[in-house]
Amino acid sequence: MACCSALCSPKFLLLFLLLSAVPIAYLISLEVAKPATHVYHYHSTSWFRECAKWDDLNRRFLVSFIDGGIGQVTVPNDDPDAVLVEVPVVKHVDLAGNASLGLLIDRPRNRLLVATADVKGNLYSALAAYDLSTWERVFLTQLSGPSDEKSFADDVAVDAEGNAYVTDCTASKIWKVGADGKLLSTIRNPLFKAKEWYKNLVGLNGIVYHPDGYLIVIHTFSGKLLKIDLAKGEEVKLIEVAGGPLTFGDGLELLSPTKVVVAGNPSGRLVESSDGWETASVVGKFSGPRHRLATAATVKDGKVYLSHMVGMGYPKKTHALVEAVFSA
Numbered sequence: 001m002a003c004c005s006a007l008c009s010p011k012f013l014l015l016f017l018l019l020s021a022v023p024i025a026y027l028i029s030l031e032v033a034k035p036a037t038h039v040y041h042y043h044s045t046s047w048f049r050e051c052a053k054w055d056d057l058n059r060r061f062l063v064s065f066i067d068g069g070i071g072q073v074t075v076p077n078d079d080p081d082a083v084l085v086e087v088p089v090v091k092h093v094d095l096a097g098n099a100s101l102g103l104l105i106d107r108p109r110n111r112l113l114v115a116t117a118d119v120k121g122n123l124y125s126a127l128a129a130y131d132l133s134t135w136e137r138v139f140l141t142q143l144s145g146p147s148d149e150k151s152f153a154d155d156v157a158v159d160a161e162g163n164a165y166v167t168d169c170t171a172s173k174i175w176k177v178g179a180d181g182k183l184l185s186t187i188r189n190p191l192f193k194a195k196e197w198y199k200n201l202v203g204l205n206g207i208v209y210h211p212d213g214y215l216i217v218i219h220t221f222s223g224k225l226l227k228i229d230l231a232k233g234e235e236v237k238l239i240e241v242a243g244g245p246l247t248f249g250d251g252l253e254l255l256s257p258t259k260v261v262v263a264g265n266p267s268g269r270l271v272e273s274s275d276g277w278e279t280a281s282v283v284g285k286f287s288g289p290r291h292r293l294a295t296a297a298t299v300k301d302g303k304v305y306l307s308h309m310v311g312m313g314y315p316k317k318t319h320a321l322v323e324a325v326f327s328a
């Protein structure tokens with residue numbers, strides 16, 4: 001017990017209490033503060049969630065689990081303040097150890113696409129598709145394995161033909177997967193990499209398909225926004241963003257053909273373009289519960305909701321879907 005002499009001194013204990021109490025008090029103050037915008041809270045079975053997307057036809061949020069799997073959070077019509085409950089719908093036993101990350105509701109094909117990856121080792125990446133009515137798996141496509149370069153399938157978009165584009169935020173590339181689940185090609189480009197090595201630690205991340213036939217993708221640590229024109233042989237261009245760079249931008253969502261929401265830190269940024277995403281500008285910001293870390297955005301009845309990585313509360317772990325209201 002020799003080490004206790006120093007550590008157990010009243011002075012040290014006081015210091016320890018002070019140091020640990022401040023962040024805890026800060027967290028509690030953030031938690032009990034009345035939110036400025038509407039929040040859907042839901043009880044969950046674990047602390048970490050990645051993405052949430054609103055499924056309007058079935059009146060539910062679909063949520064991806066960092067510990068693997070998918071849940072649904074049904075929203076009753078009547079009570080906006082009810083605490084909702086997450087119910088697991090996919091338990092991906094054969095992929096145990098891998099996280100479920102970016103989600104996309106592929107409405108024409110009635111399925112959910114799920115980017116899946118090994119968070120710790122970056123040794124496995126896959127794209128899974130599940131039927132939205134039965135939750136049966138439609139396909140599981142391995143994108144990379146232990147003998148390939150390190151990778152991390154993070155987010156997914158789908159084009160009009162049903163091809164999926166999955167971002168790899170570790171090696172900064174994009175896998176293209178056909179509507180039938182076949183891995184078709186890998187898109188690489190010098191613009192996908194930042195000059196500074198440390199800015200490539202988290203590279204290509206959120207991705208959306210624009211109805212005019214191109215992809216918009218964000219590079220998280222450099223904050224660059226890129227346009228990939230599918231009609232022009234996957235030509236990649238840097239989108240000049242006034243008010244950028246969009247550093248720490250994570251999930252993206254199209255609010256309209258001229259507006260994209262960027263989730264991350266700050267919690268939400270609204271970016272607008274009037275020239276088909278050659279240039280754009282940050283027109284609004286929203287700061288939500290930053291201790292919960294906003295990771296993705298979705299649109300419900302014209303309103304933007306941000307999902308967060310970290311759940312809080314005891315004994316019930318509670319997650320928050322926070323309405324983002326942007327101001328200049």
Ligand SMILES: *[C@@H]1O[C@H](CO)[C@@H](O)[C@H](O)[C@H]1NC(C)=O
Pocket residue numbers: 094095096097098118119121124
């Ligand atoms: C992810 O899933 C693959 C495929 O089943 C498996 O081989 C791999 O071990 C899993 N990764 C982890 C970290 O458990």
